[in-house]
Amino acid sequence: MNSIVQKIFNGVVDGDTPGVQESVNEAIQTGLEAAAILNEGLIPAMAEVGRRFEEGEYFVPEMLISARAMKTGMAILQPLLVQNNIKAAGTVVIGTVKGDLHDIGKNLVSLMLEGAGFKVIDAGADIPAERFVEIVNTNQVDIVAMSALLTTTMTNMKATIEALETAGLRKKVKVMIGGAPVTESYAQQIGADGYAADASRAVAVARQLVSA
Numbered sequence: 001m002n003s004i005v006q007k008i009f010n011g012v013v014d015g016d017t018p019g020v021q022e023s024v025n026e027a028i029q030t031g032l033e034a035a036a037i038l039n040e041g042l043i044p045a046m047a048e049v050g051r052r053f054e055e056g057e058y059f060v061p062e063m064l065i066s067a068r069a070m071k072t073g074m075a076i077l078q079p080l081l082v083q084n085n086i087k088a089a090g091t092v093v094i095g096t097v098k099g100d101l102h103d104i105g106k107n108l109v110s111l112m113l114e115g116a117g118f119k120v121i122d123a124g125a126d127i128p129a130e131r132f133v134e135i136v137n138t139n140q141v142d143i144v145a146m147s148a149l150l151t152t153t154m155t156n157m158k159a160t161i162e163a164l165e166t167a168g169l170r171k172k173v174k175v176m177i178g179g180a181p182v183t184e185s186y187a188q189q190i191g192a193d194g195y196a197a198d199a200s201r202a203v204a205v206a207r208q209l210v211s212a
C-alpha cells in the first residue's frame with residue numbers, strides 16, 4: 001500500500017474525518033485514480049473497522065465515526081466517479097431495506113450506477129416495502145435495487161418483492177439485491193432477478209437486466 005493510501009486507510013479506521021479529507025485530496029492531486037483510492041484505501045478500511053467491531057475492540061460509536069470519515073472521502077470522489085455523460089441507461093430505485101441503517105455500500109452502488117449512465121432514485125436507508133412500491137407506482141422505474149447488511153433485515157428484501165407482487169407491479173420491474181450477507185442463492189430463493197457482490201458488478205448486473 002503506498003503511503004498516501006495508507007494515510008487514507010488509517011484515517012478511516014481512526015475516524016479522522018479532516019485527515020481523510022486532506023489525504024484524499026492529496027491523493028487526487030498526486031494523480032491517483034478515484035477507483036484506486038476507493039478500492040485500496042476506503043473500502044478495506046471499513047472492512048478493518050468491521051473486524052475490530054467483531055473482536056470487541058470497537059463499538060457502535062467508533063463504527064459511526066469511521067463511517068462519517070468514509071462518507072467524507074466518498075463525497076470528494078463522487079464527481080470523479082460520476083463523470084460520464086452517457087444517455088440514461090435506465091432508471092433504478094435504490095434503498096437499504098427496512099430496519100437497516102447501513103447506507104455506505106448502497107451509496108457506492110448508487111454512485112457507480114450513476115457513473116454508468118443510470119438515472120438513480122435514492123430512497124435512502126430503512127426503507128419499508130410500501131415505500132418501494134410507492135416509488136415504482138409514481139415513477140418510470142426499470143429496476144428496484146435493495147441493499148441489506150444485516151442477516152436480520154435481509155428478509156425484508158423478500159417482503160418488498162411480495163409487496164410488489166401484491167401491488168401488481170412485479171412484472172413491470174426487475175429486482176436486484178446485494179449487501180454483505182446476501183448471496184446469489186438467496187437471490188434465487190426469494191425470486192430476485194439479479195444479485196451482485198460489489199458495486200462494479202452491480203453495474204454489470206443492472207445493464208444485463210435492462211437489456212434482457
Ligand code: B1M
Nearest residue numbers: 050100101102103104105145147150151178179180198199
Ligand atoms: Co454495522 N454491522 N451494525 N454499523 N457495520 C456490520 C454490517 C457487521 C458485519 C459488523 C460485524 O459484526 N463485523 C454486523 C452485522 C452482522 C450480521 O448481521 N451478520 C453489524 C452490526 C451487528 C450492527 C448493529 C446491530 C450493531 C449494534 O447496534 N449492536 C447496528 C445495526 C443498526 C441498524 O442498521 N439497524 C449497526 C450499526 C452500524 C453503524 C450505524 C454504526 C454503521 C453504519 C453507518 C452507515 O452506513 N451510515 C455500521 C458500520 C459502519 C458497519 C461496518 C463496520 C461497515 C459497513 C460498511 O459500510 N462497509 C460493517 C462491518 C463490515 O462490513 N465489515 C458492519 C463498507 C461498504 C462499502 O461495504 O456495505 O458491504 P458494504 O457494500 C458493498 C457490498 O456489500 C455490495 O457493494 C458494496 C460495495 O462494494 N453491496 C451491494 C451493498 N449493497 C448492495 C446492493 C446491490 C449490489 C451490491 O444491489 C442492489
